[in-house]
Amino acid sequence: MVDRLANSxxxxxxINLVENCFGxxxxxxxxxxxxxxxxxxxxxxCRKKPKARQFFLFNDIxxxxxxxxxxxxxxxQHIIPLENVTIDTIPDEGDxxxxxLIKTPTKSFAVYAAxxxxxxxxxxxxxKCVFDLISKGGKTPSNEHAAVWIPxxxxxxxxxxxxxxxxxxxxxxxxxxxxxxxxxxCSEKKFLLPNQSSKAVRVCDFCFERLATGELSSTQPSGSDxxxxxxxxxxxxxxxxxxxxxxx
Numbered sequence: 001m002v003d004r005l006a007n008s009x010x011x012x013x014x015i016n017l018v019e020n021c022f023g024x025x026x027x028x029x030x031x032x033x034x035x036x037x038x039x040x041x042x043x044x045x046c047r048k049k050p051k052a053r054q055f056f057l058f059n060d061i062x063x064x065x066x067x068x069x070x071x072x073x074x075x076x077q078h079i080i081p082l083e084n085v086t087i088d089t090i091p092d093e094g095d096x097x098x099x100x101l102i103k104t105p106t107k108s109f110a111v112y113a114a115x116x117x118x119x120x121x122x123x124x125x126x127x128k129c130v131f132d133l134i135s136k137g138g139k140t141p142s143n144e145h146a147a148v149w150i151p152x153x154x155x156x157x158x159x160x161x162x163x164x165x166x167x168x169x170x171x172x173x174x175x176x177x178x179x180x181x182x183x184x185x186c187s188e189k190k191f192l193l194p195n196q197s198s199k200a201v202r203v204c205d206f207c208f209e210r211l212a213t214g215e216l217s218s219t220q221p222s223g224s225d226x227x228x229x230x231x232x233x234x235x236x237x238x239x240x241x242x243x244x245x246x247x248x
Contacts, residue, residue, distance in 0.1 A: 002059050002132070005035045018056055022065060026077040035059045037125055041067070043112040047174075048152055050096070050112070057122070058082075059129050062102070080104055082130050084142045087123055102126075103145035105195035105219070110148070144219055146196055147179035155181035160204050175204035177211065193218050 005011045014036045019029050037057045044053040044064070054074050056063040060082055065074035080102070090099040090110055098119040099112040113119040134141055150159065152172050158164040164183035166172050173187045174180070176196055182204045189208040190200035203211065210216035 002035045002037075006033050011035055018063070021072060021074050022077050023073070023075075025075060026065070027079060029058070029061075029063065033059075034061075037129060038121075040113075040118065040122075041070075042122070045096075045110040045112075045151065047149060053111075055111070057125055057129065060133055062126070082126070083133050083137065083139060085126065085130055086142065086145065087126055089119075089123070101148065103148075105142060105144045106146055107196075108146045108148045144195065147175075147177055149174050149179045150181045152181060158183035158186055160186040160206060173202060175207055176201040177203045177207035177216070180204055191218065195219055 012030065015030045015034065018036065018039075019026060035058060037059055039054070039056045041052050042055050042064075043050045052067055053064045054067050054070075062080040062082060062085065063077060064080075065077045068075055081104075084104045084106075086103045088101045088103065090096075090101060092098070096112055098114070098116050099110050100119065100123055101108060101110050113122055130141070152166075155172065156166060158166070159180040160182050164170055164185070166181075166183070170183060172181050173184060175182055175187060176193055177191070187202050187204050189203060189205060191203045191208055191211045192200045193203075207216065211218055
């Protein structure tokens, strides 16, 4: 089906409409062989609270952006190559239901669909696109992904020292390696994580020591299996070093 639609006028029109919705601020999306598989609104867990985002699934990329006017205008376009994507389901918890993790080497975050059927369709289509893309390219699936972040609301105190309580003065920060919410004194060091940034980024003291001694690889997620987190804790990985969440 994808091959049949690749060079069709209907597919070209659909991609053109998506480009127009993002305007001049978005990157061009029409390339040979690219097919728009599906689209829809998903709830994305950002650092401070869940937010609605418009997602577009192509056969080779996943695109999402902020909704300005539904079906007419979007901004802050994000493009994720599917060959780097792995997904994992998230068990339902409270009001957060029908969710899954989207994990890549540069960022990892959780999204939620409106219904279980929508979740199943999204996950099936993403998995198929990733499988087809990797199979055709003869590549090996990526086993590297960025840490998912603990939301601000999950950590009233520093998750490393367990002493500092967060206030408007004592601000929250996130370790780019493990995703913990940490205080300033516990995150004064930086380390180069090539998959996430071309410059050194904030890490907690615990991760810095393990990275510096070679106990932990800079291209692998830290031992997040031990994180005291619930299924609803992963959030979007911001690129801003001082943890500003104004953009996402």
